Amino acid sequence: MVSVSRPAGRRFARLRLSGEAVAWLQALPMGLVFGLFFLLPLALVVMVSFWDYNEYEMIPAFSGRGYSDTFEGCLAQLPDLCTILRTYAKTVKLCFLVWLFTLGIGFTVAYFLAFHVKSKTWQIGLTLLCTIPFWTSNVIRMIAWIPLLGRNGLVNQALTGLRLTPQPVEWLLFSEFSVVLSLVHLFTFFMVVPIFNSMIRIDRSLIEAAYDGGATALQTLVNVVIPLSKPGIVIGSIFVITIVMGDFITVGVMGGQQIASAGKIIETRLNALQFPAAAANAVILLGFTLMIIFLLSKLVDIRKEL
Amino acid sequence: MADGMAKSKNLRRRDLMKGVGGLAGLAAGSGAITGFPYVHSAEPKVLRYLGTAVNEGDAISKKCFEDTGIKIEYITATTDDVTKRVITQPNSFDVLDTEYFSLKKLIPSGNIQPLNARKIREFDNITPVFTKGELPNGKKIGGQGTAPWKVLYLEGPGSTQFSKTPTDYVTLIPTVYNADTLGIRPDLIKRPINSWKELLNPEFKGKAAILNIPSIGIMDAAMVVEATGQYTYPDKGNMTRAEIDLTMKILTEAKKSGQFRAFWKDFNESVNLMASGETVIQSMWSPAVTKVRSQGIPCVFQPLQEGYRSWASGFCVSKATSGAKLDTAYEFVNWFLSGWAGAYLNRQGYYSAVLSTAQKNMEPYEWAYWMEGKPAAQDIRAPDGSVLEKAGAVRDGGSYDERMGSVACWNAVMDENDYMVRKWNEFIAA
Structure with missing residues (x-):
């Protein structure tokens, strides 16, 4: 057996591929998955967004109707904002608020985990603790706020019971407040993990050097920790911003379906069977989100940092 | 593409069933040795x-x-x-x-x-x-x-x-149909309600809700517009663009002034809004009202003078x-x-x-209560056996003839549906 297999081995050795070809082969499975399940469907969405439609079907004829309907009145209504611009303004506002709070909370939690918890075991244990809410679905985590925040909910019962307010506070639920609150609750963890990951890699001797050099805690934070955590911050921001920009379920449920979002426009169009118009809105949303990510990636070279 | 997928799925399911049948046959076949006859089931x-x-x-x-x-x-x-x-x-x-x-x-x-x-x-x-x-x-x-x-x-x-x-x-x-109207919480409103216009009455600011299905939501709004005497539609279920604009303008003003607590899309959402007191007046479906009531919370499917919006x-x-x-x-x-x-x-x-x-298939007392609008001769039970109404109760809106006879309009898809959907998105963004 051994004597037979040796020449065979040698024959294979002669078929050795160039380094470049091996690299392509190694990238092939990922490339195929990426192409089949991402690029192809995306290309189809872009194609359909330029189709025409009627009450019940898509008509495969070139039409810019999905786009022109979407931007209807945008010039005519100036200086007032048209529907699509107003919707995006609202979505960007919600997105900014959620980003701000998730960053603040996420950074603090990550900082605590990375610098104040000394033992590795505790660090892992506490990080796992952060994942516990993820054991239930995010719909449940979102809906769980409703009995707390409602007109007759726990918070309002406490407020009126303590005579802090004469009548229940209405803006707690079905408002921008409740949308931001539940989005922050849902997505802070996506900030914690990448920032923690960046922080844990900071060389402790740098911090000691800063201390020895007479830097205050705040100076160390601003000049050492934050710049070195930047990759984590940017990656976490990309996670949060892309999710919130496309969200329509949380905005819908917590906003009482009264708050516009880019995702909700797509949903309404889909429900009316206007697939090309929905696709056009999806392309617009994708372009907008890509632009934000492009700007973020200007801040830090993610490729290098990973 | 979808067709192909559905077909292959069917095929697989059928193959699977054949496989299971084969196994059962095998089991039955082995049973034949001990004297049981092999039965080929249809x-x-x-x-x-x-x-x-x-x-x-x-x-x-x-x-x-x-x-x-x-x-x-x-x-x-x-x-x-x-x-x-x-x-x-x-x-x-x-x-x-x-x-x-x-x-x-x-x-x-x-x-x-x-x-x-x-x-x-x-x-x-x-x-x-x-x-x-x-x-x-x-x-x-x-x-x-x-x-x-x-x-x-x-x-x-x-x-x-x-x-x-x-x-x-x-x-x-046809299988099933009903006449829909507004659901109200009489214990929180504390006065009689008899017109669709109450849905947009500022008295219920922040305590009203409508359906988040555009084609149905706009018809409820049209019932309000007619009730307030602002406009009479030739056909509420098939509005012109001008009529859609008018209706959406009135809805938008109400939304901006904070009239609505929420819009609901799901049966259970409507039950929760009403049962928790978030809303006191809203578009609703009959069994949702029944469900709120079965929680011991007063809720009425209120007949209104302008009639019902029906579906089938x-x-x-x-x-x-x-x-x-x-x-x-x-x-x-x-x-x-x-x-x-x-x-x-x-x-x-x-x-x-x-x-x-x-x-x-119904007891005479059940028929009398549900269909003839007569007081219940004994406790009325839901199909699952739970008590819906005590003896003596009368159905909201009365008999079949009274309720179906007062239908004003039917759920609809308009010719200008595309325009209406765009206006609805504008309304949500306002």
């Missing part, structure tokens, strides 16, 4: 039933299997998703349970086929509400919107044209259904109209399409 009769959760009761499928041996596999989706599925995956279901207003989209797509009225045993006994637009006593009822009798017949078996005169080809065999649904089959499967579908529809299911629906506050067979 292929089970299975129907894939696409519809919304409201009509897909376990009790119905269980009883149907007992009576006919037909196994119902429910495919549950929201109203919008049912329509979407018929358009995109017509091979993924056999029997479709949908509302008449969606026919304006479904029939032109050619993805469903009409049933033959001659094969429906009770077809001639179907209430004239569907066939003529009148009550059994001859009174004409409101026909604005997509009233069922406008879209009940097709010109031929493969036609996509609605017929104005009766033919044998029926788009949807029924059965048809996928264009892909044929042969033995189609026969099974007819058997199922005939079973559905034969009384037990009708009584089951009537006991939930809906109305059944064939009243005579349902009546035979």
Whole structure:
């Protein structure tokens, strides 16, 4: 057996591929998955967004109707904002608020985990603790706020019971407040993990050097920790911003379906069977989100940092 | 592409069933050694039933299997998703349970086929509400919107044209319908409510809600507009662009001033809004009111002077259904109209399409309460046995004739649907 297999081995050795070809082969499975399940469907969405439609079907004829309907009145209504611009303004506002709070909370939690918890075991244990809410679905985590925040909910019962307010506070639920609150609750963890990951890699001797050099805690934070955590911050921001920009379920449920979002426009169009118009809105949303990510990636070279 | 996928799925399921059958045969075969005869069982009769959760009761499928041996596999989706599925995956279901207003989209797509009225045993006994637009006593009822009798017949078996005169080809065999109005919390409102205009009354600022289905939400708004005397629509279910603008403007003003607490889309959402006191007046469905009441919370399905917004649904089959499967579908529809299911629906506050067979399956005191508007002679129970109303109670809105006779309009898809949807997005963004 051994004597037979040796020449065979040698024959294979002669078929050795160039380094470049091996690299392509190694990238092939990922490339195929990426192409089949991402690029192809995306290309189809872009194609359909330029189709025409009627009450019940898509008509495969070139039409810019999905786009022109979407931007209807945008010039005519100036200086007032048209529907699509107003919707995006609202979505960007919600997105900014959620980003701000998730960053603040996420950074603090990550900082605590990375610098104040000394033992590795505790660090892992506490990080796992952060994942516990993820054991239930995010719909449940979102809906769980409703009995707390409602007109007759726990918070309002406490407020009126303590005579802090004469009548229940209405803006707690079905408002921008409740949308931001539940989005922050849902997505802070996506900030914690990448920032923690960046922080844990900071060389402790740098911090000691800063201390020895007479830097205050705040100076160390601003000049050492934050710049070195930047990759984590940017990656976490990309996670949060892309999710919130496309969200329509949380905005819908917590906003009482009264708050516009880019995702909700797509949903309404889909429900009316206007697939090309929905696709056009999806392309617009994708372009907008890509632009934000492009700007973020200007801040830090993610490729290098990973 | 969707077709291909659905087909391969079917194939796999069938192969699987064959495999299971083979195994059973093997087991039976091995049993033959010990003297048991090998029995080849007939292929089970299975129907894939696409519809919304409201009509897909376990009790119905269980009883149907007992009576006919037909196994119902429910495919549950929201109203919008049912329509979407018929358009995109017509091979993924056999029997479709949908509302008449969606026919304006479904029939032109050619993805469903009409049933033959001659094969429906009770077809001639179907209430004239569907066939003529009148009550059994001859009174004409409101026909604005997509009233069922406008879209009940097709010109031929493969036609996509609605017929104005009766033919044998029926788009949807009627099953269930009701007259919808506003649900209110009398304990929180503390005064009589008798007009649709109360929905936008500033007195209920932050405590009102409407449906988040644009085509239905706008009709409720139109009822308010007419009630306040601002405008009278020639047809609330088929507005012109100017009429849509007017209606949406009034809705937008109400939204901006904080009239609405939320918009709801799901049955349970509407129950929770009302039961928790978030809203005190809102568009609602009859069984949702019943559910709030069964939690011990006062809630009334309030009859209003301007009348009801009605809806109706029924059965048809996928264009892909044929042969033995189609026969099974007819058997199922005939079973559905034969009384037990009708009584089951009537006991939930809906109305059944064939009243005579349902009546035979209900106790006289039940019929008197639900259909004749008489005080309950004894406790009224839901199909699951829980007590809905104590003896002496009277149904909100009274008898069948009073309620169905006061229908003002029907759920609809407008000709200007595309424009309306764009305006609805503008309304949400305002």
